[in-house]
Amino acid sequence: MQYEAVIGLEIHVQIKTRTKMFTAAPYEYGAAPNTLTDAVVLGLPGTLPVLNHTAIEKCAKLGLMLGCEIAEVCKWDRKNYFYPDSPKNYQLTQNEEPLCIGGKVEIELPGPSRNVEGEHRWVALNRIHLEEDPGKLTHEAFETVIDFNRAGVPLAEIVTEPDMSSSAEAVAFLNCLRNMIVYAGISDCDMEKGQLRCDANVSLRPVGSDKLGTRTEMKNLNSISNVKAAIEYEIERQTEILEEGGSITQETRRWEVESGTSFSLRSKEEAHDYRYFPDPDLMPVQMDRARVAELEAELPERPLDKQRRYQEELGLPFTITSVLCVDRELSEFFEEALKTHNAPKQIANYITNDLLRELSAVSEHGESAHSVSQSKLTPAHIGTLAKIIDEGVISKQIGKEVFTEMFATGEMPDAIVEKKGLKQSNDTGEIEALCREAIAGNAKAVGQFKDGNEKALNALKGPVMKATKGKANPKMLDELLKKLIEEGE
Amino acid sequence: MSDLHFKTISELAAMLAAGETTSVEITQAVIDRTAAVDAQVKAFLSTDAEDALAQAKASDERRAAGEALGPLDGIPIGIKDTLAVKDQPLRCASKMLENYVSPYDATCIVKLREAGAVIWGRLNMDEFAMGSSTENSAYQTTANPWNLETIPGGSSGGSAAAMAAGEAIATLGTDTGGSIRQPAALCGVVGMKPTYGLISRYGLVAFASSLDQVGPFARTVEDAAILMEAMLGKDDLDSTSIAPQGETNYAAALKEKKGPWKLGVPQEFFGEGIDPEVKANIEKAIDWYKSQGCEIVDISLPHSELAVPVYYIVATAEASSNLARFDGVRYSHRSEEAKDAMTLFTKSRGEGFGDEVKRRIILGTYVLSSGYYDAYYLRAQKVRRLILSDFEKAFEQVDAILTPTSPTPAFKRGERADDPLAMYLSDVYTISVNLAGLPAISVPSGFTKSGLPIGLQVIGKAFGEADMFAVANAFEKAHDYAQQTPTL
Incomplete structure (x- = not known):
């Protein structure tokens, strides 16, 4: 039986x-x-x-x-x-x-x-x-x-x-x-x-x-x-x-x-x-x-209700909501950050990847479990960071550097960008000159690109990024290099 | 000044105010009197003369500084051994608490201290307030000062005997089924049980929580009223305490309320089992009220005949649980024979409790046990409501109810010691009042031919203390029973 x-x-x-x-x-x-x-x-x-x-x-x-x-x-x-x-x-x-x-x-x-x-x-x-x-x-x-x-x-x-x-x-x-x-x-x-x-x-x-x-x-x-x-x-x-x-x-x-x-x-x-x-x-x-009735009105949203809402209304995947919703503090931090910049996916990613990684690194260094409220970051930090990336002020790559800096110091991301001169360069004149130099200096990569190898472009982007300390707008750089190679034909 | 110890609170308050005596003098008189007579009476389990005199000295200093606190300032008041007084033994006349000293004051003690009273000694009682003769004390048997061969009543027998013998100006007792009123009647003093909830139970070692009340013993109704005024009130430490309703300036109201009243007499309280001398005495008292223009109304309390069985179910059920904390683990008697947790409980409790306490714990455990709860405990609670509703109906017609306090005068030591049922019937006229939560007072109403005191019980409406006091006071002032003292 x-x-x-x-x-x-x-x-x-x-x-x-x-x-x-x-x-x-x-x-x-x-x-x-x-x-x-x-x-x-x-x-x-x-x-x-x-x-x-x-x-x-x-x-x-x-x-x-x-x-x-x-x-x-x-x-x-x-x-x-x-x-x-x-x-x-x-x-x-x-x-x-x-x-x-x-x-x-x-x-x-x-x-x-x-x-x-x-x-x-x-x-x-x-x-x-x-x-x-x-x-x-x-x-x-x-x-x-x-x-x-x-x-x-x-x-x-x-x-x-x-x-x-x-x-x-x-x-x-x-x-x-x-x-x-x-x-x-x-x-x-x-x-x-x-x-x-x-x-x-x-x-x-x-x-x-x-x-x-x-x-x-x-x-x-x-x-x-x-x-x-x-x-x-x-x-x-x-x-x-x-x-x-x-x-x-x-x-x-x-x-x-x-x-x-x-x-x-x-x-x-x-x-x-x-x-x-x-x-x-x-x-x-x-x-x-x-x-x-008052007590009932004071109740927080139930975690699984919140998870459903994030998935259905904000389009977040389960891999993110399952992390975000088990912790009321974290989800409230997330929702607060959205008020600065309404980009749920980007912000959720910053919180569930970068923020949690930094927090657990702190915990591993012998300090007791570190929670969001104990870190120097506020929702406005994350919101602002996502915002300046979306507005093209800095690249995602630079964003990682800014995140590390603001997690350590608690300074606002725009202030860090300003202080360290990290603002993405959109100066086409300067970048165009650097691109021409790069094309001229690497005929092999140009040839490979022409043969259909898109990745070869990276070898050309490297020296430009190096020269601009990473501040060149990567999207702009891509377009510019392609245009110059085509023109050179 | 040799008779200071037999004076009333109001007399002494006037003398203190006039500078004719001091608290130290009064307290010393009480200490001396106790030293002289307590070997015969055995009302006190312990005394602390040094502590009492220190309180008296502080009272005199207050008065000298013009900061006297009121009529109780400097008055020595004896305390039943079931009420917690900080740094004094709290044994409940039981071996179970032989070495226990209370770390805190009961709320009623706090209030008496705030009124300036001198807290004096530990008065004997039936073990854990279970009994009607004070013979169930694990330490000593208290004698009735009117006849040393007889019992003083119980369970607050020490409190009543000390009053009759002049060993305190007033005393406190507790009343669960008559434990203040019955000994007051048998010792010829005033004893009063307030409406349930009027005085905080915090610091009263619980016997039956839904019935227990603290109350005063005094030489006069007025003195009892003064003590009640000092002790009543809602207490944050006792959820069952209630803010007083109606007139609470009892002592002042006494002098204004002169009747005539409509007084109920329940026929059920004059039937089988009443001593003929007691019956005649109470009928005479009722006639006196009639002669004063009071209307006497025959009333019926049909369920009162069930009061004793209902009481012994409700009270023992609560007691079986309340006394569970005495287990040998923390502060109570611990058996030397204990080998593990189970024998620590069984041996410590077996050695620590006396027979009557064990009998009631077993009875209470039985009536609460699975399969019997509905038939006993639940049914008893239903009858309890019927008893209350009998009283409520009666009080639609009358201002107060007159009954004997006890069916008999003081009986001989040992006479009922082996017959629990006969002992339980000592409280037949007082128990229904506790079940209904009402106030009642016993006031001396005369003596038997052999010179034993008899008491008249005046039962009031819930929170009707002011009227109850006035009715009792009118009788007391017209007679000299309260002024008589025994020869020791």
Whole structure:
């Protein structure tokens, strides 16, 4: 029998806020252990939670970005379980009524090659709810230590429908989701820092069946490559069991990165009874519809919508849009540059080739990853450079030199051209004299050209360019040389 | 000046203003009295005389500089061991928090400090406020100063006994199902539970969050009103706190509001289980109101008979979750026997909690568990709404409701210790008030033949504290019960 996989994901995203979900304690990644706590974070006797409304708004914004419906009221439940990383031994979460309901995410599957756009499809979401992050346990040789810095950080849990069928789809989903969340400024989604974490539910069913099989839940998938490997491993494991006539046990499994395998954490029978009930310390918050509409209006264009628009309206190829649109900053830089000079292709090329190359060169020289906003260039630099090339003020060749110079100094391209005297020479008298010299000095090349070898012209152009330090207008030079050779016949 | 410790806040405030005494003198009188009688009463778990005198000295210096803060400036107020006071033990009378010292002040303490009060000592209670006799304290059993063989009521038994014995000028307690009013009645002092949300719960160690309220014990209704004015108000640290509505100048309003009122008497509160002496006493009090021109209206609170079972579902459910944080990991008792995370939890909790706390955690865990939640917790919440709607209907007709505070006077130590159900019925007249979130006060209404105090409960409308105080004050001023003190 042939089986197909059914995959659903649960993604936890830390919402970027100045303070924690229920108290004014600050949060940042990498601070010394247990320095970002207060009486509420530690669950000291007598303390009470107070809502961080910014976190609620950001979660609502996330929901709007992902096409969810926003609940009328934001309510809180307690999820009761004992674990040393949980200061209160209950987690404040939303069980009965999540803040964001439904939703769907457009994903782009990998194409047949890197330069070719893949298929697009939609993945349905079940819900997004808000909760608080627990602390972090680190198991050392003879003891386990707890860091409560992370405890109480606002966490959005995105739950998909079982709507994917391969590891490739799951990976595409995570990439597209991450782009959207970063675009909307909700989280940086750095998986290494735990800002985005993923659990995967996997089940198999005979191809063509619409009945769901028994699923397992895989935890500890802290990178996209882990997600891919763990799903593939689980599909293989379940397939083997079914093919041998066995049945799948509903259980929670933990992925082991080192061995590339997983093991059972707990079965369904051992699953916790979380004893959910409405939290009596927090009042339900009515979601102001006008404010929700405002949040919706503030949303950025979704990355794949932008990609479509660049392709359809600006005529940019996938090879360019796939680079430009994954980075909101880069695409905004691009659109700003268009205001100086409306030449999408040229400008997109400068950004995706020259600018990104220079930026990565800087990063390689030991400095931390360099982004557009950290460079000295503004959109006006790129716009102006493209403009003076199109206007024939400088050649493309000189343009490369100007780019390097302006990237290093931040000077405007026209100022560099002026300062260095790089303006393209259109003085036909001077160039004509030089051309005559070149023709006279290289009879062999002239002969070859006459025999139909167009490339031979380059041997004649060389000395002229050298003499003018590259400032001769190459197009003009071509025409002039041809004319003079014809005249000389 | 030997009787300073039995004076009221308003008397002492007048004396302080007139320069007839000082806060240091009052505080010293309270310290001396405590030293003299607390070996018998055992109201305090700990005291810090040095700290109290330093606060008193600061108060006297303020006054000398012409910067006195109001009627509470310089008045020593005893604090129940479930309210956080910075740098003082916060043990909730439990082994679980034996070595715990609070790093912060509860909001009600902050407000009392802003009013100049002297924060004084840690008062005994039932462990984590679970009980009606203060016998569930892990440290000591407090005696009722009127008869040392009897219990002071609970859970705020230390707060009530300290008042009756003159060991503080006023005290704070907490009331989840009657834990202020019942001990106040049994010890012959005034005890009051405000409308839910009127006083911040921040710094009150939660037992049942949707029911817990901080409230004052005082010698007079007026003193209770003064304390309430100082403590009420919306607090950014407690989302369930509410900005007060209506009249909040309670102490001033007392003198203006003279009735006559329409007063409701619920027949359900005079049936089976009430002690005949208590019944007769409260009926006499009702007759007094009638004699003053008040209209007495027979009302019905039909769902009140369900209040006790509903309470023991809602309160224990919340408690099972609220007390989960005491796990041996961070600050609470840690078992020496623990070998891993699971035994750290089970052994630490097994050793740290007393029997009644364990009983309620188990009950609360059960009613929230999968498959039972709808039948217990959800149904209890529905009945709770019916209890509230009974009160709302009644208050369409009346200004306040009169009932006994407790079905019996103080009982003997150990008498109900092994019978939790009998103990739970001690709060049969107070519990429905918490479930409905209403304000209520217990005011001394006389004594049994054997000399044990009895209390009259006046229940007000939500945020109707001003009327509730006025009704209680009228009775108090016409009788001398509040001025009587036990012989120790």
